[in-house]
Amino acid sequence: MPAKEKHLPEDRLRQHYHALSPELRRAADWVMSHPAEVGLWSMRRQAMALSVSPATMLRLARSVGYPSYNSFRLPFQKALTEPLAASVQHVQRTHRHAGPMQRDQLADIQRQAVSAAAGLNTSEAIDAAARAILQASHVGFLGSRICHALAFHLNYSYHLLKGNGSLIDGVGGTLSEQIHAMQSRDVVVAIALNPYSRSTIEAARLACQQDACLIALTDSSQSPLAQIAKHTLLFGAASSRSSEAMEAPATFFHTVTGATALIEQLLARIAALGGGAVQRRASEIGRRLHQTQAYWEASIPREFPRTISRTSS
Secondary structure (H helix, E strand, C coil), X not given: CCCXXXXXXXXXXXXXXXXXXXXXXXXXXXXXXXHHHHHHCCHHHHXXXXXXXXXXXXXXXXXXXXXXHHHHHHHHHHHHHCHHHHHHHHHHXXXXXXXXXXXXXXXXXXXXXXXXXXXXXXXXXXXXXHHHHHCCCCEEEEECCHHHHHHHHHHHHHHCCCCCEEEXXXXXXXXXXXXXXXXXXXXXXXXXXXXXXXXXXXXXXXXXXCCXXXXXXXXXXXXXXXXXXXXXXXXXXXXXXXXXXXXXXXXXXXXXXXXXXXXXXXXXXXHHHCHHHHHHHHHHHHHHHHHCCCCCCCCCCCCHHHHXXXXXX
């Protein structure tokens, strides 16, 4: 019998994971890391991506209680049609009257994401990425949709340390032109999480064709970015559809807390390894910000807290 909606294929795979053969475990890992591809690609194409026979994918489906691979991939296909609506419905159904519990579970997901940023990456891997960035002639920061804000944050903060970075944002339809400008001594730092933005993956592939060094900040070692990157740094991005830690997860969106933590770790290593050049750049930017009065400097009146207290009481 096909699994009911409350027993999604990912849940079945986790329940039966340790009973699977090594080959089926590898297939299960790929399925859980590529839900969009499972819904979109044929069984044969998925098998080719894994370098296994199509029969392996069928055995995987049957091993977790599905009569065919089509019935196994049907929930993945449905999730692609209205993923946000389905996730919001899940949160509303499980947390309609559980505000404090939902808040606590979301905090747990965020804490786990921050821990994962450190646990998933060795210090050597972070330092290797930092050195590649420091040695680059130019550094481009790439991210689409939810990852655009992350790329902007990384680009802005890097600007405080070095002056050879830019945001690859494709304004005015110029994404391919921005990527074509990258050369062999340049670095592209691309950020993506599942479901992966097509524009980011295609731009990253084009950067590799330009012989630029690709550094991937992503949520899986099996992500399309990780498969083509020279350096890969990982972060956790749990959501209500992907979190393994929560039986009733607290949020329908991907948390970017882990990605932000990873970005800050990378920036810290760039600053630490940057030497005198980074120090001079930081001093220059600091003086410029002060001269242009970039930040509000007026002191807060002493009576302001007392006014707030009287108003609130």
